[in-house]
Amino acid sequence: QSALTQPASVSGSPGQSITISCTGTSSDIGGYNYVSWYQQHPGKAPKLIIYDVTKWPSGVSNRFSGSKSGNTASLTISGLQAEDEADYYCSSHTSSSTWVFGGGTKLTVL
Amino acid sequence: EAQLVESGGGSVQPGGSLRLSCEASGFSFISYEMNWFRQAPGKGLEWVAFISGRGTTTYYADSVKGRFTISRDNAKDSVFLQMNSLRAEDTAVYYCARLAVGWSKFDYWGQGTLVTVSS
Numbered sequence: 518q519s520a521l522t523q524p525a526s527v528s529g530s531p532g533q534s535i536t537i538s539c540t541g542t543s544s545d546i547g548g549y550n551y552v553s554w555y556q557q558h559p560g561k562a563p564k565l566i567i568y569d570v571t572k573w574p575s576g577v578s579n580r581f582s583g584s585k586s587g588n589t590a591s592l593t594i595s596g597l598q599a600e601d602e603a604d605y606y607c608s609s610h611t612s613s614s615t616w617v618f619g620g621g622t623k624l625t626v627l
Numbered sequence: 628e629a630q631l632v633e634s635g636g637g638s639v640q641p642g643g644s645l646r647l648s649c650e651a652s653g654f655s656f657i658s659y660e661m662n663w664f665r666q667a668p669g670k671g672l673e674w675v676a677f678i679s680g681r682g683t684t685t686y687y688a689d690s691v692k693g694r695f696t697i698s699r700d701n702a703k704d705s706v707f708l709q710m711n712s713l714r715a716e717d718t719a720v721y722y723c724a725r726l727a728v729g730w731s732k733f734d735y736w737g738q739g740t741l742v743t744v745s746s
Contacts, residue, residue: 520671551731555672562722562739563664563672568732606672610730614686616662616674 521546521607523619530627534595537622539607540588545617547588551610554583554592557621558603567592594624602626629653629735631723636740639713643744647708649723649737656704657681660726662733663697663708665719665742673719677726678706691717713744 522540529535539546539554546552552570555563565574567583570590580601582593590609594601607619635647649661663675676697677686685697696709706723720739727734 549730551729553731553733555733557672562736563724563733564736565732565734568734569729570731572732574732574734608672608674608731608733614677615688616677618672618674621671 519617521609521617521619523605523607523622525620526623526625528625528627529594529597531597531599533597534593535597535624537592537594537605537607537624539590539592539609539619541590541609541617542588544612545588545609546585546590548612549610550585552583552585552590553608554581554590555606555608556601556603557606563606597626599626629725631725631735631737633721633723633737633740636721636742638743638745640746641714641744643713644709644711645713645742647710647721647723647740647742649706649708651704651706651725654725654735657701661697661699661706662724662726663706664722664724664733664736665717666722666739667716667719670719675721676708710742713742715744718742718744 554567557563566581570585571583630652678697694712699706722739724733724736
């Protein structure tokens with residue numbers, strides 16, 4: 518199972534919005550609404566921020582939003598804050614009853 | 628609140644074995660499917676293995692199939708990862724995580740335990 522494709526890095530200024538893309542295939546992202554996104558700060562465990570493409574776990578800011586079109590999912594962060602600087606990973610369930618991750622995107626808040 | 632605590636990591640030579648444990652608290656353990664993930668130093672996340680609530684169904688990543696075994700003891704609220712025939716490329720921080728309703732909600736993660744495979 519090949520990894521999902523994410524940009525290595527994105528950046529934005531405080532208050533701006535950024536979008537991170539995550540491209541897979543019809544066997545993962547395109548075939549199911551089981552895409553999730555994780556935020557990871559250095560030395561910390563991943564934190565779930567979006568699941569089932571568009572849903573928020575309890576306690577997560579609605580500045581984070583998810584979407585999907587075909588084989589590509591996207592995470593948008595609006596009103597960027599310094600604390601949003603972190604690595605972001607997308608993940609999808611697959612037709613093989615496994616899960617696949619993207620390579621991760623490093624977000625820099627300028 | 629739910630909590631997961633991993634243990635059992637350490638250093639091992641190539642070809643060796645190690646057993647990781649993950650103890651859960653704060654929720655009805657048997658009601659949740661559990662998973663192991665790993666993250667090699669400076670690299671991204673990788674899903675490793677899945678086990679159903681009663682332990683009757685398991686899935687594995689191709690990279691560990693035939694070498695790793697996931698199991699659980701619901702009486703002890705614990706999930707395990709038996710790792711055999713370890714390779715240098717298995718060096719990583721290993722996390723356990725709970726899978727909530729559906730197939731994408733890994734909502735609680737442990738703090739991770741480091742496994743180093745080196746001669």
